[in-house]
Amino acid sequence: MASNKYFKHEGPWSDANDPLMCSDTGDWRTKRPVLDKHKCIFCGFCALYCPIQIVEMKGQTHFEADLSFCKGCGICAKECPKDAIVMISEGNFKK
Amino acid sequence: MTKKKGKLTKALDHLIHDDPFSKGVAFCPGCGLELLLRIIPRVLGNDIVITGTPSCSAPVLLGQNNRSWHTLSYFGTLMTGAAANATGLVRYYRKAGIENTVVCFNGDGTAADIGFGNLSGAAERNEPFIYICYDNEGYMNTGIQKSGTTPFGAVTSTTPHGARALRGKNVRRMNLGLQMAMHKISYAATATLSDLDDLAKKLKKAKEMKTQGFCFLHILAPCPTGWGLAPDHTIEACRRAVKTNYFPLWEAINGRIRMTRIVKKPKPVETYTRLMKKFAHLSQADLGILQDDIDYEYCVLGGLSVLESECRLALSDED
Numbered sequence: 411m412a413s414n415k416y417f418k419h420e421g422p423w424s425d426a427n428d429p430l431m432c433s434d435t436g437d438w439r440t441k442r443p444v445l446d447k448h449k450c451i452f453c454g455f456c457a458l459y460c461p462i463q464i465v466e467m468k469g470q471t472h473f474e475a476d477l478s479f480c481k482g483c484g485i486c487a488k489e490c491p492k493d494a495i496v497m498i499s500e501g502n503f504k505k
Numbered sequence: 506m507t508k509k510k511g512k513l514t515k516a517l518d519h520l521i522h523d524d525p526f527s528k529g530v531a532f533c534p535g536c537g538l539e540l541l542l543r544i545i546p547r548v549l550g551n552d553i554v555i556t557g558t559p560s561c562s563a564p565v566l567l568g569q570n571n572r573s574w575h576t577l578s579y580f581g582t583l584m585t586g587a588a589a590n591a592t593g594l595v596r597y598y599r600k601a602g603i604e605n606t607v608v609c610f611n612g613d614g615t616a617a618d619i620g621f622g623n624l625s626g627a628a629e630r631n632e633p634f635i636y637i638c639y640d641n642e643g644y645m646n647t648g649i650q651k652s653g654t655t656p657f658g659a660v661t662s663t664t665p666h667g668a669r670a671l672r673g674k675n676v677r678r679m680n681l682g683l684q685m686a687m688h689k690i691s692y693a694a695t696a697t698l699s700d701l702d703d704l705a706k707k708l709k710k711a712k713e714m715k716t717q718g719f720c721f722l723h724i725l726a727p728c729p730t731g732w733g734l735a736p737d738h739t740i741e742a743c744r745r746a747v748k749t750n751y752f753p754l755w756e757a758i759n760g761r762i763r764m765t766r767i768v769k770k771p772k773p774v775e776t777y778t779r780l781m782k783k784f785a786h787l788s789q790a791d792l793g794i795l796q797d798d799i800d801y802e803y804c805v806l807g808g809l810s811v812l813e814s815e816c817r818l819a820l821s822d823e824d
Contacts, residue, residue, distance in 0.1 A: 430527035431572045438534060454513045458701060459740050461532070461540040463524055463547075479528040483535035483729075484737030497737075 435462070439482030441497040447472050449494035456486035456495060519705035520547040526575045530565055535736025537698050537726035537743070538562060538639055545608065545637070546577060548705045549712055553606045556580040556591045558620070560612040561646040561728075562639070584615045588623035592632045599633075606712055607634040614644045616723075617653035617681050624721075628688040631718035635711045638681060638721070641728040649731040653679045656751075657795050659783045661731075666786045673786065677798050682723035682755075683806065689760035691718035697725040697752055699743035703765060707756060714758070725752045733782020745777040750803045755810065762810040774799055 443456075450472045457465040457473050464476040465486060475486065487495040525546050532539040538561055546553060555577055557566050565574045567581050582590035591609040598605045616624055616638035624636060643661050644650040651661040656678045660666045664674040686693040692714040696704040704724070711720040725743055729736045746752040747766065751774060754766040774796045778784035787795070 430576070431569065431574050432527040433529035433531055435529040435531075452513065454517050458514055458516055458520075459540070459698075461534075461536055461543070461739070462528065462530070463540075463543050464528055476528065481534035483739070484735075485535060485740055488737040489740055 434478075435481050436478045439477075439480055439500060441482045441484060441499055442477060442503065443475050443480065443482075443484070443486050443495045444498050445472060445474065446494045446496070449492045451492055451494075453491060455489045455491065459485050459489045461485065514702075516702040516705060519702070519709070520544070522547050522550050525551050525577050526565075530574055532561070532565065533728075533730050533736070535729045535734075535739045536561075537728065537739050538641065540698055540739075541639055541724060541726050542566075542610075544701065544704065545610070545708065548708045549606060549608070551577060553608050554578040554580060554594065555608050555610050556582055556587065556594060557610045558582055558584045558587050558612070558615045559646070560615065561641070562610060562612070563646075566610070584611075584619040586623055587611050587615050587620040588627035588632075588636060591634050591636070592627055592630070595632055595634045606715065609634060609636045611636070611638055612645075613638055613640040613642060613654040613681070614652045616640075617679060621653075624685070625688065628685060628690050628719045628721065631690065633715050633718055635715055635720045635722065638723050639726040640681070640723060641726050641731060642678075643728070643731055645728045645731040654681055657798055658787050658791050660786065661783070672791060673783070680802055682721070683802075683809075685721040685723070686757035686760060686762060688719075690721060691715070692720040692756070692758055693723075694721075694756035694765075695723045695725075695752065695754055697743040697747060697754065698727075699740050699747060700754065700766070703754060707765075710756070731783075733785070734780060738780055742777070742780050745772070745780065748772050749774050749777045749799070751777050751799055753803055753806055755806060761813060762806065764807070764810055771803075 462479055464479050465473045468474045484497045487497045524543055526543055566579045587609055591607055595607050640654050642655045643652050649661050650663045651674050655674050658673045660673045665671055666673050682695045692711050694707045696707050711722055714720055725746055727734055727739045727742045729739060734742055747754060748768055750768060750771045755762055755764045775792055
């Protein structure tokens with residue numbers, strides 16, 4: 411929770427005390443980022459530039475995207491200096 | 506386990522606070538605004554108050570169906586009075602003796618067109634708050650109309666390309682950042698998303714300088730939907746905008762301009778324009794006009810950054 415000392419409510423429109431709204435943005439995705447762990451040099455550019463900020467550190471070895479919210483924009487794959495992330499069509503994963 | 510050779514990028518060190526937004530937020534894939542909006546509270550802390558206007562950011566910041574996307578405090582205002590409302594908020598906090606950071610977060614439509622009078626007035630009165638303009642070069646939320654910061658030649662729904670010699674926007678863009686720096690406010694700066702280290706430093710500096718007066722940040726945030734840009738090229742577009750001097754990075758403390766990044770060999774503007782569909786129709790002659798305009802703005806900026814010290818030197822010689 412934020413250190414919201416002044417307002418109990420966000421305003422007339424919204425209330426931050428309720429559970430936050432959250433869309434199932436993982437459904438929008440047409441391509442999914444797949445990481446080659448051997449190529450990853452742990453620079454953190456994918457985590458930095460991800461607009462949704464869902465690429466998380468997994469131990470001290472690699473980063474991994476939370477696929478339930480990933481919109482599949484492909485910024486992580488584009489910005490990776492070692493091309494360790496490849497965008498692969500969702501069709502290959504759904505049966 | 507093999508040892509990793511790389512080092513974690515330094516920019517991650519600035520992101521020390523929690524992300525107040527929920528994970529699935531209704532922005533387009535690859536949206537520059539979403540990255541910016543999540544970075545600001547992570548750098549400045551979650552105890553800021555954001556005021557904003559109807560824009561792409563409003564559905565998320567204001568909340569929908571009586572529920573909220575985030576846990577920050579938000580004050581929704583009209584476009585015509587964005588900076589004036591923030592002024593009132595700041596004065597309330599000052600009278601009540603509450604230490605707080607007010608961030609007026611608006612798009613270029615509010616900052617450059619509709620609310621420019623307010624912005625200029627607040628800058629002239631030197632009100633102590635941070636005004637952030639995220640510049641996506643158009644009214645993207647209402648269907649990609651042109652705004653004051655839309656560059657020459659860009660296609661929008663009100664400046665189309667087609668028959669009768671229509672070739673996108675026919676006039677040049679205004680340089681909002683420089684206009685605000687010329688108000689001689691405490692802090693004015695430009696930043697973009699490709700250099701988040703620089704952006705975070707400028708945000709922190711704005712929070713520091715805010716105690717002395719008005720702070721203005723002009724941030725280029727590409728809009729993949731409106732610009733006809735591939736969603737994965739958002740950051741690359743910012744990078745090329747800096748490398749071609751289309752969007753030079755500088756800061757001005759009390760009106761003294763200093764370049765924070767000098768590009769030694771600027772690339773032709775074509776390397777930037779070829780990324781996106783809104784410039785796809787431009788002929789070589791049109792690109793020349795755009796290039797001339799960019800060179801002119803950069804020369805003015807570069808001149809201002811060195812002129813003052815030389816001018817003072819010349820003045821002191823006459824004594």
